[in-house]
Amino acid sequence: MATIGFIGLGNMGAPMAANLIKAGHIVTGYDLVPAALEALTKAGGKTAASAAEAAKGATIVITMLPEGRHVRDVWLNQGGLIEAVTAAKPLLIDCSTIDVDSARAVTAAAEAAGLAMLDAPVSGGTIGAHNATLTFMAGGSAEAFAAAKPVLQAMGKNIVHCGGPGSGQAVKICNNMMAAINIVGVSEGFLLARKLGLDPRILYDVCSTATASSWALNTYCPEPGPAPAAPSNRDYAPGFMTKLMVKDVRLSQAAAAASGVPTPLAAAALALYEQAMDAGYADKDFSAVFRWLEGQKRG
Numbered sequence: 001m002a003t004i005g006f007i008g009l010g011n012m013g014a015p016m017a018a019n020l021i022k023a024g025h026i027v028t029g030y031d032l033v034p035a036a037l038e039a040l041t042k043a044g045g046k047t048a049a050s051a052a053e054a055a056k057g058a059t060i061v062i063t064m065l066p067e068g069r070h071v072r073d074v075w076l077n078q079g080g081l082i083e084a085v086t087a088a089k090p091l092l093i094d095c096s097t098i099d100v101d102s103a104r105a106v107t108a109a110a111e112a113a114g115l116a117m118l119d120a121p122v123s124g125g126t127i128g129a130h131n132a133t134l135t136f137m138a139g140g141s142a143e144a145f146a147a148a149k150p151v152l153q154a155m156g157k158n159i160v161h162c163g164g165p166g167s168g169q170a171v172k173i174c175n176n177m178m179a180a181i182n183i184v185g186v187s188e189g190f191l192l193a194r195k196l197g198l199d200p201r202i203l204y205d206v207c208s209t210a211t212a213s214s215w216a217l218n219t220y221c222p223e224p225g226p227a228p229a230a231p232s233n234r235d236y237a238p239g240f241m242t243k244l245m246v247k248d249v250r251l252s253q254a255a256a257a258a259s260g261v262p263t264p265l266a267a268a269a270l271a272l273y274e275q276a277m278d279a280g281y282a283d284k285d286f287s288a289v290f291r292w293l294e295g296q297k298r299g
Helices: 013-022 034-042 051-055 068-076 081-085 100-112 125-131 142-152 167-195 200-207 242-259 264-281 286-294
Strands: 003-007 026-030 060-063 091-094 117-119 134-139 156-163
Touching: 003 013, 003 051, 013 026, 013 034, 013 125, 026 034, 026 051, 051 060, 051 081, 060 068, 060 081, 068 081, 068 091, 068 100, 081 100, 091 100, 091 142, 100 117, 100 167, 117 142, 117 167, 125 134, 134 142, 134 167, 142 156, 156 167, 167 200, 167 242, 167 264, 167 286, 242 264, 242 286, 264 286
Parallel strands: 003 026, 003 060, 060 091, 091 117, 134 156
Antiparallel strands: 117 134
């Protein structure tokens, strides 16, 4: 049993913290939204008035925040969390999806203070967060990973050490870039099939066992109907919101530009998601790009 400080109790953080409580850990959480703190209390956790208070006395401190600037702010700046916990020397884990440079900067600051830290972003969306089936992509030392793994296993089923600091974030942005491209491809296939007079169920049954088979098709099919658990059958309730996918693909494009890597499909997919977001699908699941494409006319 660990004593855990958990900062960031949003759509992902809240169920992750709840699963830690179910596993028998003592969790004290902090979030800017009062309703999130109330939900943690109902789940059996404790609440704090600040990030530093949530981390006080913890053996592990976890953050789950929206962007790199928030992570830097909490750990290094106004939150000053690294400075606040240095004496107690807890293991630090950031599960946010952020840019690689921010992850490495925060880890370097932690290590300079004598603390072990992992960047451990997740994949699996809110469904995986609720069901404790997330995939964790961890970057950091082997020792930090070994110490964190038992706690991460309370929230996920695939826990992978990807390498040194920042490597978890690198894997995550590559993964989400590919997922974004795949969903667009499946969407286009089903829209073409409609115009050709095909039954989408038949297309699904064939393609899900043929060369088009993929997670984007088999599990997350953007056409309503064929994949019962997909967000498309819940009016595209997330899942993983379009605005978050836009954020992640933008991160991939910044990394690609800095690395000199050509990613034309990702760039094209990003443009489509940005247009879908601007058209009112920002808070819908990213597979709602299907619904946006459905309303477009070929130029």
